Structures are given as structure tokens and as C-alpha cells.
Amino acid sequence: MSAANRDAALGGSSTFWISQRMAPPPVIAADAKFRKYTQQVERCLATFESVQEWPDFIAFLGKLLKTLQGYMQFKEIPRKLIVSKRLAQCLNPALPTGVHQRALDVYAHILAVLG
Numbered sequence: 001m002s003a004a005n006r007d008a009a010l011g012g013s014s015t016f017w018i019s020q021r022m023a024p025p026p027v028i029a030a031d032a033k034f035r036k037y038t039q040q041v042e043r044c045l046a047t048f049e050s051v052q053e054w055p056d057f058i059a060f061l062g063k064l065l066k067t068l069q070g071y072m073q074f075k076e077i078p079r080k081l082i083v084s085k086r087l088a089q090c091l092n093p094a095l096p097t098g099v100h101q102r103a104l105d106v107y108a109h110i111l112a113v114l115g
Contacts, residue, residue, distance in 0.1 A: 024076045037071040038078035045079060048086050054096050061090060061102035068109055077110060 024034065044063045051057055064086075068077070077083055090103035 024078065033071070034074055034076070034078070037067075037074060040067045040070075041078045041083070045082055045086060054099050057090055057095060057099045058102050060086075061099070061106055065102075065106045065109060068106070068113070072113060075113060075115065077113070083110075 029035075041064075044060070044067050047063065048060050051060055064083070087103050087106055090099055
């Protein structure tokens, strides 16, 4: 099935559906603290672009975990698609087990927050 046929079968653009699904609820998105939380997560995700060696991965994961722990009152993870992609990349078998352990620590925290 082509993308156009799939979109028509879904009743519109699947990209629109995904973006709507990934967006936080409007009530949370309007909160100033949640906006600050989102900005901090985005800043942390931007540091991933400069990662070159495994200690950089551990530092990135440490910053991400600290940011997520600082806003435990929200049961929502901002930029969850990008966060999940970066965590999956940190589980690359070519990386040392210390990186894997840090990534699993972040996963454990996210799952505890989401309940």
C-alpha cells in the first residue's frame, strides 16, 4: 500500500496523526514550568549532536536523567520520540556496557514516571 493510499485509508495525513499523538495535552503544554522542562530536554538533546566517544554518551545520559528527575511532577516526557531514538542509539552493541547501563537507568526512570 502506498503512503497516499494509507493516508486516505486513515482518513488523512498519517504525519498529522503522529504529530497530534506526540504533542502533550494542551493543559500541560500551556504550563510555564512544562515549557521550561521542554526547553531543558531540548537543550540536553542538542548535546547529543556533539557526542563523539563513549564518555560523551555517559555525560549526555547523565544530563538527560538529571533533567527528567527535576520535573517528576509531570507524567509526560517532552520530545518523547527524539528521546526514545537517542536512548535506542545508546544501546548500540558497539558501545561499552557502562553506556548501556546509563541508558537503562534513564529507561527505568521514564517507566517509573509514566507508571
